[in-house]
Amino acid sequence: MGLKVRSLGMRSFRNFSERDLELADGLTVLVGPNATGKTNSVEALQMLTSGMSFRHPRAADLIMDGAPGARISARLEGDGRVIDVACEIGERRRSFLRNGKKCRPADLSATLMSVLFCPDDLSFVKRGARWRRDELDAFGAQANAGFRKLAQAYAHAVEQRNRLLKEDAPDLALLDAWDASVATGGAALLVARLKLFYRLRAHLREIYAQVGGSDELDCAYECSLGELPGDPAAPERGEVCALFSARLAEARAHDLRRQQTSVGPQRDDIAFTLDGRDARSFGSQGQQRSIVLAWKMAEVAIAEEVLGEKPLLLLDDVMSELDASRRDAVTRFVRGGIQTVVTTTNLGYFPESLLEGAEVVRYGG
CATH class of the missing domain: 1.20.1050.90 (RecF/RecN/SMC, N-terminal domain)
Known part of the structure; x- marks a missing residue:
């Protein structure tokens, strides 16, 4: 089965004073209006699996206004293993921990890798x-x-x-x-x-x-x-x-x-x-988006070759940017047994058959 992220905890992180999530083995859908913290949750998961954030923030940017510091943590389980990973964040630095002991960011990805697909990636082919x-x-x-x-x-x-x-x-x-x-x-x-x-x-x-x-x-x-x-x-x-x-x-x-x-x-x-x-x-916009979609799927394949288990797939608000055929391609890929966390404002982008076995977490309202 390989390692899976069972839970995510966030304390004074970004817009969350305190938030805990339980993740499914397969698909977890974070749904809600914009600016409610869905992308912040994806960022926390990426940091705890790759040691880095796609937003490239300063440490102080990760701390909720008025708080002295922040902490994010996750529990990984699978194949008889239980691994707790965390990141403690001060105004000037971040410290990563694995089972309570300080570790390097690289040690996190050596435990469980992640592959992120976000809207900025859609212009991967035509950007600089x-x-x-x-x-x-x-x-x-x-x-x-x-x-x-x-x-x-x-x-x-x-x-x-x-x-x-x-x-x-x-x-x-x-x-x-x-x-x-x-x-x-x-x-x-x-x-x-x-x-x-x-x-x-x-x-x-x-x-x-x-x-x-x-x-x-x-x-x-x-x-x-x-x-x-x-x-x-x-x-x-x-x-x-x-x-x-x-x-x-x-x-x-x-x-x-x-x-x-x-x-x-x-x-x-x-x-x-x-x-x-x-x-x-x-290339048309659709062709260019198919290229980046294929690139991300190729990263998943290499990650599995490197660690011998599937990585965590993070899809941040990309379903709304893809047409029906490419959303179908993503859906087929997710059904291949990879643990996936996806953010969306609209559950209508997902077939009912996929949502039936998913964990749906609501944000805002």
Whole structure:
């Protein structure tokens, strides 16, 4: 059966002074008017399973007005295991706990991963490249604690290099040192990213065929370093590092003028095509939404491969944004045995047969 979230507790969290929820093994529907706290509950569940929030708030933003701090907690059960996870929130920091002992955010996703689908994700295909990079990296951070460390270390190296580039007379010897650090860290991150990307791509193409009609979907990783040596799905880190070092040397004059690092994983993108045509330019809104729906389902498949059990699926107010055929695709997916929490203002988006076995939790009024 795998781990399931049995209950969620929120104290002085966002708009809740005190709220407790019981979750079903299958579908839990949070229904009510807007601005009643449904998304806040989804955010709490995401934080307790991934160690992060899709809203990227400051710690103080999570605390109810007038309260000194907040606490969210959940009980996970399954396969004879009982695991309590919690997050204690002060004005300046968050502390995570697993069975009463402090832990890293990465330890939570190693216990039970979650996949979130929210309205912002619906423009995943047509938004800027940063959105696609961030989606891949956020999922990678959940799937592998080492990935999170690589992304953090690389971001720090680029930040330090950019700070040096902004100086009036940069120390070129020090710049050489940061170039080496950026190339080493960037190569490690890029190799990890590509391995994850190609795993997702394999599932994505198959799933899209089930939800998106007759178009043939493909996607490619667009690397700012140019063509990589060897197998693009599993490049050799040393060769990538050498290429990265060469590209940084070539771009140095340009980077000094622009005062920022112009090549590296922070400049890469993911491109989608439908029957060989750019999905961003030529795909309809429905086709683009089918792509992101298939992407999220692919994340679920990879999460199950990583942990050996299905993740928690969080659907925040997306049913109203999908047409009937894509809502049907979501419904079929949910019926596949994955624990799902969905928010909505209208139960009419769900077939009666699905609601019969669901836990319906009402908000507001």
